[in-house]
Amino acid sequence: MKQRPNRALVAGTAPSRREVLRSAALLGAAPALGHVERLTGGLASPPDPDYRALVCVFLFGGADLVNLLVPRSIAAHTEYANTRRELAEARGSLLPIHPRTSDGIDYGLHGAAPELRDRFERGDLAFVANVGPLAAPTTRDEYLSGAVPLPQHLFSHGDQQDQWLRGDARSDAASSTGWGGRLADRLGLLNPGGLTVPMGVSLAGPVRLLVGARANLLSLDPEGPARMPFVDPVSQPSRRRALERMLEGRSHVLEREFARVQREVLDLENALAHAYETTPTFDDLLGGGSPLMRQLRAVARVIALRQRFGIRRQMFFVGVGDFDTHDSQLTRLPTLFRDLSIALDGFQTALERLGEAPNVTTFTASDFGRTLTGNGRGSDHGWGGHGLVLGGAVRGREIHGRMPSLRLGGPDEIGEGRLLPSMSIEQLAAPLARWMGLAPQHLGEVLPNAHRFDTSALDLLRG
Amino acid sequence: MHSRRCDPVRPRPSDRPLWSVFAMLAVLLAPGCGGSGSTTVEPRVPGPASAAHASRFLARATFGATGADIAALQDSNYIAWVLEQQRIEPSLLLPRLRARHGERFFHEDRTALWWQHAAFAPDQLRQRVAFALSQVFVVSQRNDTLQAHPDVLADYYDTLVRGAFGSYRALLEDVTLHPAMGVYLSMARNRAPEPGSTDRPDENFAREVMQLFSIGLQELHPDGTPRLDAEGRPIPTYDQAVINGTALALTGWNFRGAPDDGELRTWLSHSPRLGRMEPTEHYHDHGPKQLVGGATTRPGQSASDDLATVLDTLAAHPNVGPFLGRQLIQRLVTSNPSPYYVARVATVFADDGTGQRGNLGAVVAAILIDPEADLGYDLFPDRFGKLREPLLKSVAVLRAFGIPGADFVVAPGSTFGQNPLQAPSVFNFFRPDHSTRELAQGGMVAPELQIITQANLPRTANDFGYRLVWPDGPGFPLDLGTELALADDLEALVDHLDLVLVGGTLSETSRRAILDHLRVVPFDIDPDLPPPDLAFERVREALHLIALSPDFAVQR
Known part of the structure; x- marks a missing residue:
């Protein structure tokens, strides 16, 4: 006999709405909650001075930031426009900026980024010029003659992303750890034991950046810690017990990996879900709904919980795509820059409200910069590109490093409009790691090729 | 028997x-x-x-x-x-979508029909292979232009369905010239630079056709392990000069009937877009070009001849068998095939036994009837197999117990971290070499784990809850007659579900946990509702727990 199931008949085993409400009320009444409300509601308690966090905003696809930070002096803009041709931003559309230290050239930001211009002028934002993966310090002549080792598979998305995330452009991709994870291996000790929330938190899925030899990362949904109402321990104790039993003692290696993630989900819900809901939602700042805003909002909300969990060091990973502008670059870039500008500005304001602005440093990374020359509609995979560094501790209103010449055949161009990075990933990551509290003698653990570069070149952060 | x-x-x-x-x-x-x-x-x-x-x-x-x-x-x-499977007429999306909705339909319609085909189409092997191929030859609706053209993507998927058992070389060409690919990797309107200009050809497709669709980044032995140079380093398959040469060789293609200039999206929005891209000779580079493995194009060749030279060169490259074969094994059978398994499949790719290279039907057969596939679980019960793709977990439950043709609400891609032709980039939902620290120590990978995250896993699990045990949820229309008949014998019920969903590999731990739970069903009777039907409760509870189990998470 075939029968259609009658859903009404299975009602007894699903949590009724009444039960869901009841369990929420029970948990909501837990004594710890009052503490969270005190903490996040009033903001009266001064932030613990010993908290520091890095936020990596990864612009997937290879961001053309040569069109975000653009020379405005007439001669330099002419050189830029001659090289970029149809990709060039008009001089008059640029928003002027006034770096504290001048290299003799005036600069401006893309017209879609007034919030970033304001942040720069206020001293919260700095640029790092022409950074990228290098296996060793490399001159143009050395590159062209093949005299120095180069990163593997240059100009390929996956490989250059990987080199950024591993913090190592010299060895093969054999190592499964990233520089943030290795930093956590060291600094995780600053967080109290029995961590519910590890130092590394990704809003964009598991990412090698935050995996260390010991450190794990937490991969958090941008909408916050997930709930699993059908296995709720209060309303569905028998199901919950069955699920928890199934997670134990797995012999298959892949089952173990699955069970580990499921276990973490349950622990996270248990520890974080209720507290997370008490944090400010920052709807006015980051409610715009773009993936970048949603992720940064979740970062701000987790930072709002850091005292409750006694966290002293964190590193967040946020990732957005669509920067691979092979075509329609002129229509796509303004949208991308607009989103970046609003989201980073809103995030910084959220941190200011939390009183955490001096304790959080946000930096961008991307697969690679793009070719200066176009293909008629867009640009291709390049090498060196600019980075943004944002936060209360940043030596802002500065362009750190040396702005490259944009002339084809010039000292920084290696052919086909690609820029040779004048600074390695290590030279950007080292000051960030030091600011987080990494002792100089441990730098090599985090950045194995740091000794090949002058990692004191950038005076990026205060304190 | x-x-x-x-x-x-x-x-x-x-x-x-x-x-x-x-x-x-x-x-x-x-x-x-x-x-x-x-x-x-x-x-x-x-x-x-x-x-x-x-x-x-x-x-x-x-x-x-x-x-x-x-x-x-x-x-x-x-x-x-x-x-028998390979002889079945292909189930195609576009004709059925047009028959049902006319010219105007949405990606949601395309996805809903994909579910029907995945769960119930008779040409199951072809459909499963096409889904695997859609994760190698990736295009995605997550693209400004393709977002607006579900018919182009339906036709692209049909191209994979039709080509699933044909020749690799033919499929590579069909994919290359498909308008969806022309949009996605911007090969359409790729122009040779004007003489003397600093413009460059668009390298997007040239790069990815080599890195992802054919040969990969490193030279491989036939068993899929990397070849090493004298100093023990992997050998790159190509360099920037080859990318540049390939990009130039592929210049001069445009959508069928499209004007040379003007806003492409405007044109696309009111013109027929299906049909292969066509060459425009005056935008093609006619110089000699350097290709992979030392090959070159002959100067003066037409766009079509250059394209043929590029694709012939790639399809003949010794990497394709192990590179593509390993990925198809990973999608269908196991994440960590032995080099011997890869080598056997690569051998069939090189020659199907009749002298044909790149016979995908033979490759698929070789993958499935290989002794490592059949006996892998018996020999290596703790490491053989793969994590099920989250989407396919849900499809498997529907296929096992669903009612063919009955309508149901399809879950969005965010429920699974994947959906057909919705990858976040040309690098698919997950990479073939994704691993974790613990797995890497054993030299293992688990590609699907990349989307089984702390964020995605609960959404997939909750969807099972809504569909299987929540009275008001968007359930699957299920026919549980066989299962209800077993509900009086809990052990037989669990054995039956184990056989169908878990291939008889349910662990003793899980079995006991499920049985103990079933013995207390119904555990919570709501006095406001009529008394529950015990058989239904047991079947649904058992199904739900198996769907959440680590056992079902792994396909063996």
């Missing part, structure tokens, strides 16, 4: 390539039939050694086992099953 398995299958002439594959593999298989007294050399036709073996084979070769399919396969054998 045993005697039937020993019956030789008589190949039809059109089956010759597959038959050759089988004959080649038969050498590797266990001793033949006939007992010690027999002197026949008739190869043993490999068939399932048990119902559990049959179920596990179907988990690899279809979107999931059903009770009926298991029984049918036990009465047949793997090769006959593969041959």
Whole structure:
């Protein structure tokens, strides 16, 4: 006999709405909650001075930031426009900026980024010029003659992303750890034991950046810690017990990996879900709904919980795509820059409200910069590109490093409009790691090729 | 049943390539039939050694086992099953979408029909392989232009469905010239630079056709392991000069009937877009170009001839067999195939037994009837297999117990971290080498784990809850007659679900946990509702817990 199931008949085993409400009320009444409300509601308690966090905003696809930070002096803009041709931003559309230290050239930001211009002028934002993966310090002549080792598979998305995330452009991709994870291996000790929330938190899925030899990362949904109402321990104790039993003692290696993630989900819900809901939602700042805003909002909300969990060091990973502008670059870039500008500005304001602005440093990374020359509609995979560094501790209103010449055949161009990075990933990551509290003698653990570069070149952060 | 398995299958002439594959593999298989007294050399036709073996084979070769399919396969054998599947008429999306909705339909309609085909189409093997191919030759609706053109993506998917058992070289060309690819990797309107200008050709497609669709980044041995130079380093398959040369060779293509200039999206929005891209000679670079492996194009060749030279060169490259073969094994069978398994599949890619290179039907057959696929779980119970793709977990439940043709609300891609033709980038939902620290220590990878995250896992699990045990949820229309008949015998019920969904590999731990839970069902009677139907509760609770189990998370 075939029968259609009658859903009404299975009602007894699903949590009724009444039960869901009841369990929420029970948990909501837990004594710890009052503490969270005190903490996040009033903001009266001064932030613990010993908290520091890095936020990596990864612009997937290879961001053309040569069109975000653009020379405005007439001669330099002419050189830029001659090289970029149809990709060039008009001089008059640029928003002027006034770096504290001048290299003799005036600069401006893309017209879609007034919030970033304001942040720069206020001293919260700095640029790092022409950074990228290098296996060793490399001159143009050395590159062209093949005299120095180069990163593997240059100009390929996956490989250059990987080199950024591993913090190592010299060895093969054999190592499964990233520089943030290795930093956590060291600094995780600053967080109290029995961590519910590890130092590394990704809003964009598991990412090698935050995996260390010991450190794990937490991969958090941008909408916050997930709930699993059908296995709720209060309303569905028998199901919950069955699920928890199934997670134990797995012999298959892949089952173990699955069970580990499921276990973490349950622990996270248990520890974080209720507290997370008490944090400010920052709807006015980051409610715009773009993936970048949603992720940064979740970062701000987790930072709002850091005292409750006694966290002293964190590193967040946020990732957005669509920067691979092979075509329609002129229509796509303004949208991308607009989103970046609003989201980073809103995030910084959220941190200011939390009183955490001096304790959080946000930096961008991307697969690679793009070719200066176009293909008629867009640009291709390049090498060196600019980075943004944002936060209360940043030596802002500065362009750190040396702005490259944009002339084809010039000292920084290696052919086909690609820029040779004048600074390695290590030279950007080292000051960030030091600011987080990494002792100089441990730098090599985090950045194995740091000794090949002058990692004191950038005076990026205060304190 | 045993005697039937020993019956030789008589190949039809059109089956010759597959038959050759089988004959080649038969050498590797266990001793033949006939007992010690027999002197026949008739190869043993490999068939399932048990119902559990049959179920596990179907988990690899279809979107999931059903009770009926298991029984049918036990009465047949793997090769006959593969041959029969490959003969079935392809189930295509675009014609059915047009018949149902006319010219105007949405990606949601495309996805909903994909679910119907995945769960119920008769050409299961073809559909499963096409889904695997859609994760190699990636295009995605997550693209400004393709977002607005579900018909182009439906047609692209149909191209993979039609080509799933054809020649690799032909499929590579179909994919290359498909307007969806022309948009996605911006090959359409790729122009040769003006002489003397600093413009460059668009390298997007040139790069990815090599890195992802054919040969990969490193030279490979036929068993898929990297070749090393004298200093022990991997050898890159190409350099920037080859990318540049390939990009130039592929200049001069445009959508059929499209003007050379003007806003492409405007044109696309009111013009027929289907049909292969076409060459525009005056935008093609006619100089000599350097290609992979030292090959070059002849100067003065047309866009079509250059394209043929590029694709011939790539399809002939020794990397394709192990590179593509390993990925198809990973999508269908196991995340960590032995080099021997990869080598056997690559051998069939190189020559299907009739001298044909790149016969995908033969490659698929070789992957599925390989002894490592059939016996991997018996030999390596703690490491063989793959994590099920989250989307395919849900499809497997629907296929096993769903009512064909009945409508249901399809879950959005965010429920699974994937959906057909919705990858976040050309690098698919996950990379073939994704691993974790613990897995890497054992030299293992788990690609699907990249989307089984702390964020995604609960959404997939909650969707099972809504569909299986929540009274007001968007349930699957399920036919649970067989299961309800077993509800009085809890052990038999769990054994049955184990066989169909988990291939008879449910662990003792999970089995006990599920049975203990079922013994207390119903545990929470709501006085406001009529008394529950015990049989339904048990079946649904059992299904729900198996769907959440780590056992079901792994396909073996």
